[in-house]
Amino acid sequence: MSQIKENIQRIQEEILNSCIKSNRNPDSVTLIAVTKTKPVEDMQIAYDCGLHNFGENKVQEIQAKYPSFGDKPIWHMIGHLQTNKVKYIIDKVSLIHSVDSLNLAKVIDAQAKKHNKIQDILIQINVANEDTKFGITEEEVEPLIREIAKFENVKIRGLMTIAPYVVDSEQNRPIFRKMSQIFVDINQKNIDNVNMDTLSMGMTNDYQVAIEEGATMIRIGTAIFGDRNYSLEG
């Protein structure tokens, strides 16, 4: 059995365990295979194992790999997105996880309009307030959502965060809990056009804790495909 297949089976068991532990339906958690830097051959193995959600963090990489799979998988843009590059992926991705400014949302709205599409997006929050990462602060969330909600061709589906790298995943529990709180709070405000159902959080090192705290999408690369070799990148 391939290593990737073995890894996926192990992760799926872990997901199940975390769901049982937290009294959740396993169907409420979507596993996104983070395929950045990985060849299409590895992606095909994951796809054949039933992982039909691919996450990429670079526009160029989505453009390069898209022709190999087309619309069969669900493509997720999980990395920082520059406004001038939105046009290259708007017809390819189902969900953009990394919206962190009104201007970016505005460009996405305009491009989506051109393609006669309603683009699903998530708002990226930097709960840990790390200055090395993208995302808005907790205080900025509601005002930004209220503005973006006015756009016709953008639909806010939820929130996303990248938690810090920690050795003990328990250290990230307060961050995931905070995310869940913000998620519930915003939904209770009954903002026009905002009805969030997606909470994207948890990666290789902390996805079990993220599930226990309410994640509906987990983004996993290393645990599926092994370490990334960035020196191979062009």
Ligand SMILES: *Cc1c(COP(=O)(O)O)cnc(C)c1O
């Ligand atoms: C790379 C990446 C991941 C996956 O990280 P792993 O630790 O390899 O699972 C998840 N989310 C984002 C935004 C990423 O860039």
